[in-house]
Amino acid sequence: MKRFVLALLLAGCAAPLPDEPVGSLFDVYRDTDVQIASKALFEPEKYLGTWYEIARFPVPFERGCAGVMAEYGQGDAGQITVLNTCRNLDGTVRSTINGFAEVVGPGRLAVTFPTLPFGASDYWVLWTDDAYRTAVVGAPDGRSGWILNRDPTIPQDRLKAAREVLDFNGYDLTRLVNVPQGGAQ
Template identity: 60%
Template structure:
């Protein structure tokens, strides 16, 4: 167990790549409704990150809590659909479309998680971080229509992300 902990600590010290030009202003969704955002989202594209290295597909599920926070459950699956990992946490809403996410198994670490765009029907969302180390395109269904994928990619590009690094996820 101590070897696993040592590897995790070493990985935490390795600088993560940055996929966003920090000179570009990033903005979150001004009209963000947490109740409509709650529910299951399928990851359809992402920028590479260490915690999803072996994931072929992933889902994120959000729920409204009585204390004003959102519950968070992320599940990562292998190519055969087997669950590789599951992580629970919560998200504090710090502004319109701006969340600070904390996971139960990673104490003392919080991550800025900004909803950069969500379509009018809350079917597709683009999520990023001001530091540019993470970014995702999420959809309510595993497959995303081409027009919404195109719109989501445009939002990432507008917010300074390098789309050449974006990886689409197969359903």
């Protein structure tokens, strides 16, 4: 997620969403003494497609973003293409960024955005439901975490399960922010 930082630091100048806490690049949202576990039986091909950001831990590069979407596709040589879209509350696109991910272990991806001067960042899929409709993503350093869903709305049972996964992996749920969909399409 470091790759987002430079391009979307500019988005940090944007107005926050109502009642949005704005984290710093150095905020840590999980107890790093708690061992974090990625999804051992992760199937990258099932992860491809569109995901809507349901909740996140505050990071400056997403300040003011609503209706956030991530689209993953099959790239060359086994890479996964990444397209992240940040929207305004009215649904208009504020910014996008393209990158790629490489699977570096079970449920573990290294994500790179070539337009940013950072190396690859850890992007660990901690959990998905069996049908890959809901996912929990985090990083060992605890500086990021997301609840993603295939639709802009998430059933309460899967939201509860996702929150439990974050809690199990040492995340401070009091700092988790719900993301308004703002006309996500």
